[in-house]
Amino acid sequence: MIWPFENDTDAIVKKLAKKSLASEKRRNLMVVAAVALAAFLICFAAVIPVSIAQIQRNQVADTYEAVFTGVDASDTAALKKRPEFARVGEYYLLGEEHSRQGYNVSYVYCDSEMMYIARSQMELIKGRLPELANEVAVSEYFLSAYDTGAEIGETVRLDTESFHGDYTVTGILESEGEQEANTCVAVVSKTALAQHPGFDPSGYRAYVHFQNDRQLGEETMTAHCREIAAQYGLPHVAMNSNYFAYHSRPIDFVPTFGIAALALFGGYVVIQSIFRISVHDKIQSYGQLRTIGATAKQIRRIVKRESRRLCCIGILPGVLLGAGGGLLLFPKGFHVGWYGLAALLTAVACWFMVSISVLRPVKIAANISPLQAVRLSVGQETVHGREKHRKLSPLSMGFANFQRDRKRSVSIVASLSLGGILLLVVSSIVLTRSPGQIARLLFPDGDYKIYLSSEQPEEEVMAAGNPLNEELRKQILSVDGVRSVLATRRSLHGKFRTSADDGAGMCDMLTDENRLDVEAALVSGIMPEDSRSVLLGTNYQKALGDIEAGEDIWLSLGRETVTVTISGLFDAEKMANGHGALTMDSAALFAPEELFLDLHPEIDSFDYSWSIVSAPEKSESVESGLKEIVSGHSNLGLDTLAAHIEYEKMQSSIIFGSMQAVSCLIFLFGVVNLINTTLSNQMSRKRESSILRSIGLTGKQLCQMNIAEGMCYAFFAALATVIVGVPVSVVICMEVSKKSFAGKIVPYRFPFLEMGLFILVLFGMELILSVWTVRRQKKQSLAEQISFNI
Incomplete structure (x- = not known):
């Protein structure tokens, strides 16, 4: 706001900001890249849950209830x-x-x-x-x-x-x-x-x-x-439970907020570092403006105008890439309103990020006095705790350069390590929740299952002569490589209801073989003590109105309906024993054998699923032999460990692959910050390096000095990644293990391959930037570099 007694200097501020932007193309490029990267991450993270929710709503909209x-x-x-x-x-x-x-x-x-x-x-x-x-x-x-x-x-x-x-x-x-x-x-x-x-x-x-x-x-x-x-x-x-769930389910933005917070933090660190370096490099220019009458307020407006201009330029490509990425992955999930809102919120978040990032650099620029600007030469920073009588060498000089500006060093290390910590956590989760281990939960005995798969009710198939009989067992055992056949499930499809709600699912028989496992999965109540008591899975508890142990339900295992009491509830995740990728026929209920015999005395065998134990080295012959046997029976199905592993790999690649991509993008913030710092050091220390060379420092020693400084950034970034990332990874992997393996905690495995690549990229990038900096300086003569005035 311009008061009546003030001169309107907007045009002058605008021209000065425009000239400053034109003079610092490298800084502009770095800031725009950082803003665009943050905008991409935030917008992409916002449109993904929106797209998924829209796809789910489209699937149920105008279908059936x-x-x-x-x-x-x-x-x-x-x-x-x-x-x-x-x-x-x-x-x-x-x-x-x-x-x-x-x-x-x-x-x-x-x-x-x-x-x-x-x-x-x-x-x-x-x-x-x-x-x-x-x-x-x-x-x-x-x-x-x-x-x-x-x-x-x-x-x-x-x-x-x-x-x-x-x-x-x-x-x-x-x-x-x-x-x-x-x-x-x-x-x-x-x-x-x-x-x-x-x-x-x-x-x-x-x-x-x-x-x-x-x-x-x-x-x-x-x-x-x-x-x-x-x-x-x-x-x-x-x-149709999916209709009511998807039609009114709120969109889950929790992962979006997490990614947005990381992107904003990374962008804040990088942009603040870039503008601090820029302000420091132009400190004499700001002092000259103060000398000819510029006020502190006008200096602040110049720097803020620059930041806002760069923010606007960076937001547009970031938003377009984020929305385009979401549209490319989920074309059926496009929604104009939600995508527009995501773009608007991304722009607001990035504007806030840039505004906060430049507060400290703006304050530094505005508070500089003309006298301080004249005395402070470019490339001269405050040295903390300088030791006297230090022996000089290329390595010690590189370490000293690293310690010159501690705030800048901390910001670079923080931005580099942030992506490494994310990569470490995600890679550790992937190793903990390996597809092979997850699939093995469904195949504790063998690599294959043969089960009833018929459109006819199970009780009708079993009453007509259960195909899982002794003759089939002999056929399976005759396959080369098969060692034994285990009857793992005896089950019938059941329908159960209360006066208000109903459900349906497989009712497994309680046997001597599975009793201990079922008892270990019990979360409330007691095991059935008579033929009219059953156990209900926790995944069906809500479908029956949050029913509790001790309440009665009507149960149908065929045409006859009886009243039974829920004696207890069991953890459905611990007793997942279904077939197919989605395991839709996992046990919903457990009932005593007496109940099965009372309702279906005509059935001799209630076998529903067999596990086939085989020799691992003969997997091809076993699978082909079992497929041939199953193809001759229209009411049998074959489930394999390999199929579940492939399904889990696909799921893991979608979920954790995207998370690893996000961690790599976060790491790019650190890369942008590092490149900017390296180039800024080259410009601000060009005269200093030339003076050192003029008094005897060789090109090789100069290269060693720069490499030593760069290695400090890489070393401390790697150290911070390990110190912070490993404890966080261990804690998160413990929770993931409990949820994935029914409460069991598997040993933590460090992702050596992924972190090895991270360390290789980190140190390699530092080495390349250091060598490139020295080679670029050699293109000018010492006289030109010494006389160079920033």
């Missing part, structure tokens, strides 16, 4: 007529069948409404749905991998058990996760469905979407769907 199972075509038609439903999709899952060519085909029937509801998992990208018995819609993966690239109207050959022969392609689908699971999706017509030998008229599912879903809550929708089920006599209705 509830699904009625066990309905027939007339029930679906009646539901379609109800005015409160905007959309009702008809769906029937025939099951997965193995092809002689080596792939699996999942056959389904769905109408056009269902295809729209399931568009995020399966989308019809070309053509139409089949209508005749000899028509089929297949996925792009099927056509590209196992056929000759047939188009709409051409024929494809299916060679599975239920569907064999030539079929006309009416549509092409795009389905999620086919290549990873080696399973192709095929949609058949309703006519072909009715002709299928295993067709059950009451096996349809109806997916419903409410008209005014935004105005209705989960409780209202659930209660209304149950009323409809009771009205039509429908057996079961399940609510």
